[in-house]
Amino acid sequence: MRKKETPLYQSFTPINTTVRLCQGCDLPVQSLELSCGNNAYCPRCGTQLSRGGSPSLSGNLALAITSLLLFIPAFSFPFISIHLLGVTFSATVPEGAWNLMRHGFPLLSILVLFCSVIAPVVLCAALVLCHFALRNHWFSGMKLGTTIIYRLKPWAMIDVFLVSVAVACFKLNDYADIIVGPALYALIVLQVLCVMLISRVSLRRYWEAWRPEHTFEHQSKERHCIACHLSQPLGTHCQRCHQPLHYRKPRSLERTLAYLLAASVAIFPANLIPISILITNGQRLEDTIYSGVVSLFNSQMPGIAIIIFVASILVPMAKILGLGYLLLCAHWRKEGFQRQRMKIYFVVKLIGKWSMLDLFVISIMLTLVDRGQILDFVPGLGAVAFGLVVFLTLLATESLDSRLLWDSHPDSPIHSRSINER
Structure with missing residues (x-):
């Protein structure tokens, strides 16, 4: 059976820990709970953001x-x-x-x-x-x-x-x-x-297992790390994986x-x-x-x-x-x-x-x-x-x-x- 591919993320202002930036277009999106068999896609660019289940x-x-x-x-x-x-x-x-x-x-x-x-x-x-x-x-x-x-x-x-x-x-x-x-x-x-x-x-799952994104409690998210997919404030290096951070x-x-x-x-x-x-x-x-x-x-x-x-x-x-x-x-x-x-x-x-x-x-x-x-x-x-x-x-x-x-x-x-x- 084909997995559902409806966009399960919503556009949102990046001011709380449930929001992350889309790695495909930098759109702030709010994550939702996904059931098994559902995938989350960016509503703007169509990039896959997350997979359902665990x-x-x-x-x-x-x-x-x-x-x-x-x-x-x-x-x-x-x-x-x-x-x-x-x-x-x-x-x-x-x-x-x-x-x-x-x-x-x-x-x-x-x-x-x-x-x-x-x-x-x-x-x-x-x-x-x-x-x-x-x-x-x-x-x-x-x-x-x-x-x-x-x-x-x-x-x-x-x-x-x-x-x-x-x-x-x-x-x-x-x-x-x-x-x-x-x-x-x-x-x-x-x-x-x-x-x-x-x-x-999914590298994001591995880094979430290392340290979940919600534990950082960022109030602003203006940069997205392409290595571990952590959305975070401005900085020179990622706060989770320590890779160089670029806009x-x-x-x-x-x-x-x-x-x-x-x-x-x-x-x-x-x-x-x-x-x-x-x-x-x-x-x-x-x-x-x-x-x-x-x-x-x-x-x-x-x-x-x-x-x-x-x-x-x-x-x-x-x-x-x-x-x-x-x-x-x-x-x-x-x-x-x-x-x-x-x-x-x-x-x-x-x-x-x-x-x-x-x-x-x-x-x-x-x-x-x-x-x-x-x-x-x-x-x-x-x-x-x-x-x-x-x-x-x-x-x-x-x-x-x-x-x-x-x-x-x-x-x-x-x-x-x-x-x-x-």
Whole structure:
């Protein structure tokens, strides 16, 4: 059954302990008691503010420990094998990154290894650290664990890697026999657990367990901490988590613009230069992203072709155009349609990681097919440019402060101040 998604927060003047600022638009809202199955959303921008019920934090711990245990077989044993020329070749998850390094693509290797192995493992370990810190009232451990979770959430891409395995299997099906390895089953379970874990984890719940917001008894709330979600008076550091406190993310527009311009430049070689080179029966086949999509259509694999087209062509372009539009609106403080712009922002954040799919496919293909015999596979220089596009657009999304989109709203203090100055 679909959870109810009605806005259960009310606009309010920030003068008591039941009020907090929306992390999406800085609107003061008064919290209400939520029953299980209900979620609270900001009535102005639609940002999720709280979840109903009281999901057990120990449930998160169980999921994190189980995931850490599953990482051992998932990353140690072959997840897929092919039978080629009478010989069986196997691939493990870390081997893809290692082969990229061996072929002279160190930056791609680091990116693939970080998103497929390091980020999800460290994320689960940080969650265990948070529980240990809560149990022992260890502030430094709590701060470190929540900071790691906040930073790594967008980079843990086990689900994207699993889809890339399916795409690679369809691509290789015409050249070799596919054999499913034992680690694939562990990866499937791991993907389910990681998605559940990421959707359940709320840093605000952990900091509320550390020290509830109502114990601070603030009479004015003019700053919102993006790390622990405590609304509080003016200050240089958060009173709960001690992170630097800013009215908006420092240099948000400048950093977002820099990342976006670099990604816009890199997207041209990413689409024009071959991203992969397949040598079969002495014939050299160089594929750009677009030609690879066309060849998949010609090979009667329209489903995989659509997935690659959406993830590798449509999503990067949509991210650049969407972020560029939001950046211009925030810079010029355009009034009206802020709610629609927030929807664009949410969509950009949601689809961002799926651009990594093509890079994961390349790492898998390189591990299985790079045999220097009748069938050989190497990445093209276009893969480097595409990796830059993925990396830079993810950074641009994280650096953009959505609250800047609301500074032109009539209720915004900045907007009111500018009106009074005219």
